[in-house]
Amino acid sequence: MITSILLAMVIQGDSHVYERVQPQAGEIAIEAVIRLKDPSPYAQAVAKTLALSLKDRTVTYSVRDMRMVTNGPPVRAQYMPDEIRIGVSVPPGNLKAGFSLLESLLKEASLSDERINQVKRQNPTQGDPWTQSLSGSLPDLSCVVADDVRSMYHQLCQPDNIWVGVAGAVMPAVSATEWQMRCENWPALRPADTYKAPPKVSFFSGTSLTTVEFSGEPIRSGDVDLPSRMLALIALGGGKGSDLFQVCRRQQTWSYRQEAFLWPTTLGWTPRIILAIASHDGPTSQRVRSELSASITKWSEEDRLRALGFATSVFRRGLDFSPLYFTNQGPPSSTIEDQAFLAAYWGMKTGRTWDAEQLIKSMNQVNLEDLREAGQALIKPS
Numbered sequence: 001m002i003t004s005i006l007l008a009m010v011i012q013g014d015s016h017v018y019e020r021v022q023p024q025a026g027e028i029a030i031e032a033v034i035r036l037k038d039p040s041p042y043a044q045a046v047a048k049t050l051a052l053s054l055k056d057r058t059v060t061y062s063v064r065d066m067r068m069v070t071n072g073p074p075v076r077a078q079y080m081p082d083e084i085r086i087g088v089s090v091p092p093g094n095l096k097a098g099f100s101l102l103e104s105l106l107k108e109a110s111l112s113d114e115r116i117n118q119v120k121r122q123n124p125t126q127g128d129p130w131t132q133s134l135s136g137s138l139p140d141l142s143c144v145v146a147d148d149v150r151s152m153y154h155q156l157c158q159p160d161n162i163w164v165g166v167a168g169a170v171m172p173a174v175s176a177t178e179w180q181m182r183c184e185n186w187p188a189l190r191p192a193d194t195y196k197a198p199p200k201v202s203f204f205s206g207t208s209l210t211t212v213e214f215s216g217e218p219i220r221s222g223d224v225d226l227p228s229r230m231l232a233l234i235a236l237g238g239g240k241g242s243d244l245f246q247v248c249r250r251q252q253t254w255s256y257r258q259e260a261f262l263w264p265t266t267l268g269w270t271p272r273i274i275l276a277i278a279s280h281d282g283p284t285s286q287r288v289r290s291e292l293s294a295s296i297t298k299w300s301e302e303d304r305l306r307a308l309g310f311a312t313s314v315f316r317r318g319l320d321f322s323p324l325y326f327t328n329q330g331p332p333s334s335t336i337e338d339q340a341f342l343a344a345y346w347g348m349k350t351g352r353t354w355d356a357e358q359l360i361k362s363m364n365q366v367n368l369e370d371l372r373e374a375g376q377a378l379i380k381p382s
Contacts, residue, residue, distance in 0.1 A: 028168035051079035165344030216271035232374035
């Protein structure tokens with residue numbers, strides 16, 4: 001769930017820092033988003049290995065030292081196809097120590113062969129089956145070369161490729177000043193090591209569920225029709241009044257769970273539609289597309305208003321079921337950690353501050369004809 005309820009202002013600085021000031025918060029969340037640029041299978045496997053290796057220890061901080069700074073909570077690390085997320089939470093008044101820990105994680109992570117090999121041995125198919133369905137095919141990390149992980153670390157963890165979100169009990173603009181000071185002493189960029197012959201990456205099936213899935217036309221982060229595509233995605237898959245529920249579950253009885261959402265890519269997002277079905281004898285993706293397309297042509301003003309009401313509840317009041325899947329667990333939540341992450345992530349993707357009210361305003365300007373057109377684009381083969 002995503003909420004836009006802020007207790008103070010959101011500040012963007014030239015240093016890629018976005019703040020959400022909440023004076024009464026009981027903690028400070030600091031989230032760094034590192035942009036991934038290479039969508040190739042091997043580069044993505046290296047990036048995932050890097051993300052899972054980062055939170056172990058650094059040259060300066062042991063795991064115990066990290067827990068002393070955060071007052072208990074572990075360092076957060078996450079991989080997605082377009083970014084690596086590193087986050088720490090600290091008590092109020094401990095902002096400087098939190099930034100020191102984040103700086104160490106991004107400058108001097110202890111990426112030993114032992115740690116990287118430990119990550120490579122992890123079972124990628126563990127976890128909730130539906131969550132694994134969202135992740136899609138999972139790369140086998142055993143092919144990853146440790147030197148490639150360290151090379152990617154030094155190439156990507158540079159100030160111009162890092163966006164920082166801070167949420168909680170902080171003084172306005174202090175975070176930007178703190179981060180900028182640390183960026184001034186950043187290690188020089190090392191020459192890039194290219195993968196002369198990248199290993200072939202094998203993939204595991206991401207889930208034990210039987211699913212039908214297809215993708216629509218990709219959306220670039222700068223596309224002007226992003227609000228209309230998002231509104232159409234809500235009309236298509238948001239709530240029990242949506243086409244996915246009414247057509248695929250209720251009328252055709254194909255699915256027992258279904259979702260429509262935006263999945264991140266290095267260039268923007270890809271609309272994805274997934275149906276969990278009871279057996280392999282279910283419908284083809286072409287049949288599902290056809291039924292949904294026919295339903296979209298019948299969208300009425302009532303459907304447009306329902307989608308707008310749903311979108312307002314999602315983005316203004318924090319109702320769950322957002323179509324923005326920026327984590328492999330689904331959409332960001334209303335926790336202070338995810339608020340900080342969303343601020344940094346949206347800055348990285350669009351160069352702008354996350355503004356739920358402006359998004360809702362733009363959606364209100366989408367007429368029925370444009371909504372239908374956006375809906376068809378969501379299910380058109382990419």
